[in-house]
Amino acid sequence: MKKSLLALTLGGLGIGITEFVMMGLLPDIAKDLTISIPQAGHLISAYALGVVIGAPLLVAITGSYPPKKILMVLMLMFVTFNALSAFAPDYTFMFIARLLAGLPHGAFFGVGSVVASRIAEKGKEAQSVSLMFAGLTIANILGVPLGTYIGHNFSWRYTFVIIVIVGLITLLSIKLWMPALPATKDRNLKKEMGFFKLPEAWLIIFMIAIGTGGLFSWYSYIAPLLTEVGGFSDNSITYILALAGLGMLVGNFIGGRLADKFSPAKASVALLVLMAIALVIIHYISYSQPLALLMTFITGAISFALASPIQMLMINTAKGSEMIAASVSQASFNIGNALGAFLGGLPLAAGYDYTSPVWVGALMALIGAAFAWMLIAMNKRKAALKLELAV
Structure with a gap:
């Protein structure tokens, strides 16, 4: 696997954990924030809403910049807003943090898909894109069960700390391994x-x-x-x-x-x-x-x-x-x-x-x-x- 594709896979891993681990952490978050489980379920909807808003909006705003810079900015947003989630003192703060954490999700996969298809061998564009989405599947095999276990036995906040660490590793990987593809000219x-x-x-x-x-x-x-x-x-x-x-x-x-x-x-x-x-x-x-x-x-x-x-x-x-x-x-x-x-x-x-x-x-x-x-x-x-x- 090319190192540049590995960086995208790591990004998919981090995003996959933060999206799907909430299902397993709802009882722990509800208890800690003194809210009901159905109310905690709104935090899942908040993230999905962030994805829907952020996907076209962020690409529209950043699309004229080189893809590498866009991916780094998106991953920096991912790290920042998940860090806020880890320290959320109450439900309202957590809801806003989850909404913001969802913003870079769709844009990352959107830009990442285009990058993956551009650097792929001819005729293997879809396979190259699938390597990025492999991060989501690895998240469901390892990241989500591990994050759920940590949340149940220690604290759900530690799970978000791990997500932040994955995001920082991804950010560094993009900086070191991602080729400097040119920005779209005359956008x-x-x-x-x-x-x-x-x-x-x-x-x-x-x-x-x-x-x-x-x-x-x-x-x-x-x-x-x-x-x-x-x-x-x-x-x-x-x-x-x-x-x-x-x-x-x-x-x-x-x-x-x-x-x-x-x-x-x-x-x-x-x-x-x-x-x-x-x-x-x-x-x-x-x-x-x-x-x-x-x-x-x-x-x-x-x-x-x-x-x-x-x-x-x-x-x-x-x-x-x-x-x-x-x-x-x-x-x-x-x-x-x-x-x-x-x-x-x-x-x-x-x-x-x-x-x-x-x-x-x-x-x-x-x-x-x-x-x-x-x-x-x-x-x-x-x-x-x-x-x-x-x-």
Whole structure:
């Protein structure tokens, strides 16, 4: 692996820990800040809101600077705001700190994706991008379980100190290893924002927000699904989540190869359909512990196999607006996070059991696949029209 890609992987690791470890730390944070667990859950929403706001905004503001400098500034913001979280004295301060910590998330992956694709070997752009997203999967295998353990047994504030240390190492790695790629010349922000006028752009945004929301309809309620339906002990959930993270790591690299071998759009359709099938299977096999473990790994693999195809789809669609487009995909992913958790909770609120959210997730994944299929059809029509005009 190139050292420059390793720096991006480290960034993904730090961001992955700070995003996903909150699910495991909610009881500890709620107790320390004397708030309810549902109120502590708002801290997850605050981070997602920060991602949605910061992704296009920060890229728009910083896009005319060299990518290396942009990544360093974003990681400095990441370190600063997570440090504030570690010392938060009350709920309001913590909410604001989490909102601010989410700001650089999407922009980092947006700029990082473009950098990764530029320094990749020809024909291996998606695989190069997948190396950056590998940091997210490693976070789910090692960082999140470790951070949860530290939070439970010592203090959740120490977990954020570790996140800050990972951020500082990433910052140093970017400074030492990242090549000094040139800034975009003659940048026209108004022209770049024209990306949002493209119908293809909105098809991809809807595909991500709704399709990947299917993942979170399942993943948001995986703990009660495994304990209440599968009969697993509470202590085993950390290890099962690590198994899901291992599946995500494997799937992440498979997705990069699929996107390079076929096309990002075709890979997205296939993977979203497979996700829907996997979620339906989960509904029927959750009562069997061996099969539940197997499907946890497989579904994790399918879900993160989407990461690289989706990012490359955005980059390829937005010629001249690559950084904004790639950051918007991360904002869309976090909308999917909130949407999937909300819609997946509706059948639970209606009195159905913990297997019911996966039906919502399967439907969302199929709707996402439909948007991807519409994108393929639109591109075919445009290609045919160009051919006619050329003749």
